[in-house]
Amino acid sequence: MWLAALAGTVVYLDTSVIGQTLLGQPIIACVLYGLLVDRPEVGLFFGVIFELMWLANLQIGAAKFAEGNLGALIATATAASIAPSEVTGEPSWFVLLLSTAVGLIFAHLGRELAPLVRRSMNGVAESYMNAAARNDDAAARGWTLAAIGIHTVAGFGFTLVGVLCGQLVMRLYFGEFYALGPSTSTVEATDVLCSSMWPALLGVGAAAAMLQLVTRRDWIWVIALGALGGVLLS
């Protein structure tokens, strides 16, 4: 949980505060987190799904944006805290479904995070400017650290709350020993139906990629090429 919160802080800082190097993107961050907790397959699943779904989630100007990257990490951390299914040796689809829902909801709730941080930054930025105008290096450094501190608390706190809620959902459903994974009967009863979310979410992601990357007049070419390639690959 603490590791997830720390990873969430890095993701939050990289997404919108410092560097913006792609390190915080789901396809990178979730897999790295998965490798850290020895569940790379979980990281890869959420990395692919959340990366594609939030491609069109642009952080432009003062507009609100969903914290898709944090949502992806919360989903990964939630699912990775549950042992793989004993039946298949892989994550239970029901666990992946619940974790996806938690990640999606927190990504959406994250729309309010940036405005909150930016409002609290109004005073900090002004104090920094005053300190810099006075050429007071110590005060300027202090206000810079305060600004980074606010971002760190925001990323850490949001991820921690997300992962806690995710684990609460798992606990409510699977009981006290939720981390041991769902029972064989649950897996057998739910896997068939829940696994259908994978192609559907791939469809959502493929559409998001097309909407973001392709202008309307070129849609027909991309759909034709994609479908042809898909049939050949199937």
Place this chain on the structure above:
Amino acid sequence: MSDERVPKRTILLRSLALQVFLNYKTMQGSGYLFALRPALREPEHHDEKSRAAGSFINGHPAFSSAALGALVTRLRRVETANDVQEIANWKRELSTPLGAIGDSLIWERFKPAVLTLVVAAVLLVKEDVAPVWRYSALTALVMYNCVLWLFRGWAFGQGLRLGERLTELAMHPALPRVKRALRLGGMFAASLVMAAAIGKSGTQGLPGHAQFAAGFLIMFGAAHLRSSTLTAALLAILASMGLGYLFHFNLSVLP
């Protein structure tokens, strides 16, 4: 300050934290001041220069390097409150092109295309995804950051040279070529990820294709109706489970 004495690398490194002070009053203004502080060491008119550097501005972080270069040039002549106001007005006018061009090229095309290619590479592999992910993710990280870093350096130099004529950069002859290349790159990435996703869905046979199509159409509908990704994803999950139920429990009992 002569051009030789401009601490370009330090300013560019500090500009990576341009959004640390992002706020609703001056947006990236204080971030600009943070990046430019190494160039504001002279005591003459320090207060005026700092306030001019920290006034309102907002643009794409990478494209801001051009504005930072131009500001270094312009701040040399700041002495009075009138100069501060003049620079503040100029920065405000600069925000629109700086944001529009930067966002349309990098946020809307380059970054998503690079990430889509990584996802497509991962989806195209049938077995042993780990090495493919490792190489594609590393390549994406190195390429994306190197391209942007080189661009920042070039744009800073252009800004330094052009000063208040910075908007002339929007008429650069390479811009249409870059747009065309990104358009084609985007089409390639989207086609590839669609093919890879259809291929992956196909492993579940006809139900997989039907569920893929349902998710695809729901996302299209959601974008058309300006619904959130959350709504689209949850609806897609529900639809896919409905289809899964139909295929698995109903169609399997058909003769």
